[in-house]
Amino acid sequence: MNDIESRIVTIVTELLERSDREDKTVSLGATLHGEDGLGLDSLETAELSAILEDEFGTDPFGAGLLPETVTDIVAFYADATAASA
Amino acid sequence: MTNPESSSPPPLRSSAGQLPGAPESAAPRTVIITGGSRGLGEGIVQHFLDAGDRVATCARSETDAVRAWQSDPAYADRFLFRKADMADRDQCTGFFKDVVAEWKSVDVLVNNAGVARDGILALFSDEDSDTVIDLNLKATIHLTKQVVRNMLAHGGGRIVNISSITGLTGYRGLSVYGATKAALDGFTRGLAREVGSRKITVNSIASGYLKTEMSHGLDDGQLNQIIRRTPAGRLGDPEDIARAVSFLVDPANDWITGQVLVIDGGLTA
Numbered sequence: 001m002n003d004i005e006s007r008i009v010t011i012v013t014e015l016l017e018r019s020d021r022e023d024k025t026v027s028l029g030a031t032l033h034g035e036d037g038l039g040l041d042s043l044e045t046a047e048l049s050a051i052l053e054d055e056f057g058t059d060p061f062g063a064g065l066l067p068e069t070v071t072d073i074v075a076f077y078a079d080a081t082a083a084s085a
Numbered sequence: 086m087t088n089p090e091s092s093s094p095p096p097l098r099s100s101a102g103q104l105p106g107a108p109e110s111a112a113p114r115t116v117i118i119t120g121g122s123r124g125l126g127e128g129i130v131q132h133f134l135d136a137g138d139r140v141a142t143c144a145r146s147e148t149d150a151v152r153a154w155q156s157d158p159a160y161a162d163r164f165l166f167r168k169a170d171m172a173d174r175d176q177c178t179g180f181f182k183d184v185v186a187e188w189k190s191v192d193v194l195v196n197n198a199g200v201a202r203d204g205i206l207a208l209f210s211d212e213d214s215d216t217v218i219d220l221n222l223k224a225t226i227h228l229t230k231q232v233v234r235n236m237l238a239h240g241g242g243r244i245v246n247i248s249s250i251t252g253l254t255g256y257r258g259l260s261v262y263g264a265t266k267a268a269l270d271g272f273t274r275g276l277a278r279e280v281g282s283r284k285i286t287v288n289s290i291a292s293g294y295l296k297t298e299m300s301h302g303l304d305d306g307q308l309n310q311i312i313r314r315t316p317a318g319r320l321g322d323p324e325d326i327a328r329a330v331s332f333l334v335d336p337a338n339d340w341i342t343g344q345v346l347v348i349d350g351g352l353t354a
Binding site for chain 2: 043046047049050051053054
């Protein structure tokens with residue numbers, strides 16, 4: 001994993017630990033919502049959005065996107081990096 | 086009637102710089118108090134500065150109180166003021182970003198900024214309605230959203246919305262103002278349910294009639310009638326409200342949320 005990927009996986013992992021759901025394994029392909037995925041509810045999604053903004057200064061949810069997987073979040077920052085290059 | 090939160094209060098700071106009853110904080114917290122340049126807001130700012138906290142406030146204009154805080158060495162690293170109209174979303178966001186750039190996280194938010202326009206509704210101008218709703222309600226929601234996101238990211242916090250008994254009982258000539266305050270109380274309850282599991286408490290204080298607002302808004306007859314009907318036998322001081330704010334944001338008081346605490350000398354009992 002590259003730096004952004006590992007930072008995002010760590011953020012999502014720590015978010016799940018806050019909710020006592022350490023049993024969930026966070027991978028790049030993991031879906032954020034639903035029983036088959038990480039199962040984030042709306043408040044956890046808001047927390048993730050706020051933490052990402054705090055960490056990176058912007059976040060995909062605040063930009064009006066609805067990422068479904070960890071990879072979608074990574075792609076948002078990869079696109080932003082590419083656009084600013 | 087003028088803005089209850091914007092009239093000039095009696096001086097709050099004692100010569101020792103410490104309010105009687107001001108709490109001793111274990112560690113400085115970062116406290117945002119909107120509309121803290123005068124009136125009730127000034128009293129709340131002074132209370133938290135006396136308690137040793139970091140205080141950020143904003144208002145449309147700088148006052149003598151703000152200049153005194155800025156020049157006082159005792160508050161050199163823990164007082165931040167920005168001239169801002171909170172009803173302007175860009176200015177509101179700019180203020181919040183300045184606070185976060187300075188102190189990173191926000192522990193306490195006191196939504197105090199507000200404006201009142203009096204007049205019976207049948208003759209009320211649309212401009213006055215917009216002014217009252219834009220600041221009292223929409224600006225409060227806008228800032229609170231940003232602060233709540235910060236609190237979610239940093240593990241908790243305390244929010245107090247300064248409401249009014251006019252939102253509970255109604256007051257002739259203040260229907261729009263009272264509507265915004267009743268709406269704030271509803272906002273308090275809904276948000277408290279949303280974020281209660283994240284160590285964030287949200288409460289309202291429904292303030293009664295303070296000396297500051299009365300001196301500009303009501304005639305002697307109305308003033309005396311309110312005092313006669315008030316069990317405590319007097320109008321309120323900003324310190325009466327500031328002490329209640331301090332109680333609600335006490336780190337130990339994490340089981341009080343979604344409530345409207347009436348501080349009015351018993352007027353509505």
